[in-house]
Amino acid sequence: MMQWWLSLSLAERVFAYIAIPSTLILILQTIMLLIGMGDSDTDLDGSDADFDADVDLDHDGIPDVFEHDGTDAGLRVFSVRGVIAFLTVFGWTGLSLLRSATAPPL
Numbered sequence: 001m002m003q004w005w006l007s008l009s010l011a012e013r014v015f016a017y018i019a020i021p022s023t024l025i026l027i028l029q030t031i032m033l034l035i036g037m038g039d040s041d042t043d044l045d046g047s048d049a050d051f052d053a054d055v056d057l058d059h060d061g062i063p064d065v066f067e068h069d070g071t072d073a074g075l076r077v078f079s080v081r082g083v084i085a086f087l088t089v090f091g092w093t094g095l096s097l098l099r100s101a102t103a104p105p106l
Contacts, residue, residue: 012095016095017091018087018090019087020091022084023091023092026084029080029084
């Protein structure tokens with residue numbers, strides 16, 4: 001292992017510093033997801049829910065339920081899982097391209 005590490009150039013070590021920890025975190029996240037600890041969906045019991053069917057209209061005539069207040073989590077572009085997956089792929093791809101003697105700018 002030490003021989004391999006010493007054979008890496010500075011750029012390859014930077015990619016390895018990114019790839020190795022992010023891979024370990026991604027594996028941990030995947031294991032937690034498989035055993036049910038990493039699931040982001042929440043199950044709600046409907047027995048405690050209270051629902052009021054009255055719809056209040058604002059001054060513009062649009063019901064409050066259709067207005068966007070910026071707290072909608074329907075589209076989460078940047079999640080922890082997504083960032084870790086990107087760093088994993090980025091690190092290993094960069095390391096493998098440098099090790100395969102591809103041009104460094106590529």
